[in-house]
Amino acid sequence: MTIASPPSPSPQPLRLQPTGWLRYFSFSLDHKVIGLQYIVCGFLFYFVGGALAGVIRTELATPISDFVSRDTYNQVLTLHGTVMIFLWIVPVVNGGFGNYLIPFYVGARDMAFPRLNAVAFWMIPPSGLLLISSYFIGGAAQSGWTAYPPLSITTPAMGQILWIVSVLLLGGSSIFGGINFIATILKFRQPGLKLMQLPMYCWAMLGTSILVVLATPVLAGTLILLSMDIVAHTGFFNPASGGNVVVYQHLFWFYSHPAVYIMVLPAFGLVSEILPIHARKPLFGYVTMVYSIMAIVVLGLVVWAHHMFTSGTPPWMRLFFTIATAFIAVPTGIKFFNWIATLWQGRLALNSAMLFSCAFILQFVFGGITGVALAQVPFDVHVHDTYFVVGHFHYIVYGGTVFVIFASIYHWFPKFTGRMLDENLGRLHLALTFIGFNLCFAPQHWLGLNGMPRRVAEYDPQFTLVNQISSVGALLMAISTVPFLINVVVSMVRGTPSGPNPWRALTPEWLTSSPPPVENWKGAAPLVHEPYGYGGPAGVVDLNQASGRDLWRNEP
């Protein structure tokens, strides 16, 4: 592209950057390229994490430890958790869709800090490779993604230190991303665009980024102290040297509970974009949605000790954190009913994006209800560290967030590539994932209630059948990625051309060509005051208008 440009008296000479597909491997500053880099990189790590989950479920198909050794099993479950959280979900729902969509939504040509953005992305592949490589050099960390001391201090140090370095880098990347989103959403909006006119995903990302900036540094500091315990033999968290393990748990969960919202709030935002378009109705209760997000942000910071009811927490602490946690159900419930009300009497297009979103609502509510149950001390003491928690957690992050990631891929793939995904393969993907997921994780609640502990390679033979059912579900989930991958690869080359706006959507990313030009819109950026103005009389809105500005001026 630069070759074709006439010599211009530009004070800023154009950067010599690769074009075409090579730019996805470059230090590109274009937010759309960076967003896709996040998404594709995240999917690669998803397959790694999925393979690790396959190892776990294969091992658990029999009560004895026969597929891998116990040490290897511990390494596999640690890597599975860390890869899925820090390299798949957090980067994709935040960095991936956030970078792609937020500049469109605020009417900007790029993020507020494009260079910081590229730096944040390029911290991820090296730290991911570092984490995975630790398995091959002396063994990966064995203490689970929580890295509780004294376990993390007594297991082999090499893997644990590599784990810490990797998570610190990923945390840094996350903080840089968060700073960028806050600046872009609050300060980079085009003139005339008010905060309360932004698409809901902006609010979700604002809330998420506030959590990232406030909570991630605490984890970083904690991991620095933990690494000093391991390397320099200090005793912060080592009871043998007069330290205190519960302090680690407090500091860890001060980040890692908000981390759940860091993973699920962006999914709330994405699903709030997808539902109105495919139901042809305005998003129900915009203002309550906004306040719910902010309430979740505030409450999310003061509920962490509900992970620690069995850690000798004093009664007043149990009382406070139980009540605070139960309160989170209120804003979350508001959002749930708003989605239902958005669908109510809409003209639903039952395509893959919509079906994945509906599956999300169903499964997320189930995970939310078990979450409220887990917040109650008497119940929690019974099921703490059992498979009930594993089931609950996966209903939130997989049944919740990962289903939304797939919905979003079906929804925005036409924007990314200019081609539609195949609907039949999409529905096959949905059916396999939905059945596989529920078959895999629903029985785990029963296992937990009946006393099967988590994080063990061997279990009581009475649990064999239910574990095998769960493993069959995991196998179905693995198979479900096949139609998805075929769909993506084939559609990228031969899919039906989508045109700029296949869903007749009104949010700004659809008011430009697919894929969008480098500058996002030819000419002026559209000023969209009403991103959810669906369901009006036909013909009022002429979607063939060149500029979004005309589009909105003509509306009565």
Place this chain on the structure above:
Amino acid sequence: MTTITPINSPSATGGEAHDHHSEHGEHPDLRMFGLATFLVADAMTFAGFFAAYLTFRAVNPLPPGAIYELEMVLPVINTSILIASSFTFHRASKELMRGAMGACRGWLLLTAVMGMAFLGGQMKEYFELPFGLTDNLFASTFYALTGFHGLHVCLGALMILIVWAQAAQPGKFTPQQHFGIAAAELYWHFVDVIWVILFALLYLL
């Protein structure tokens, strides 16, 4: 793969790409906002450390013979130097706003020297302390907190030296355009405030 590339229409090249870049100039300069957000994150790291330290003190008794009380003379001198350096930096930016670059550079250099004097004092204190890093929980926390803060002072002094060197070029910083100096100043005041809290918690509490 080729379908991912954006539409290569002729109008997308050259001139418009240039417009795209120049349009960024119209946006407000958000670098200070970004730095302030980063400092909030940085403050949260310290908040985590402080919370850990306070909990340790409240919950974990030290082994017999361990000491909490620290020698006060050197740290008080050190604290005064660091607090005074915030005022010298403030003076430097006042001179900058008046356009007196020579005076500004002088005050900047003085600030950096005071920062390094603080680090020197910190080193001296480390060598004279009766406990080592792994002696007990208080000792470990003391070194971790002051060390992490010292790292910040070190970085801040480096930043000041860099803007001091940059300010030698005429026109690099003007009363209107001086992000480098403003950023270093905000960061320096931040490090100073953190030290005051840290001093109160470690030495006075």
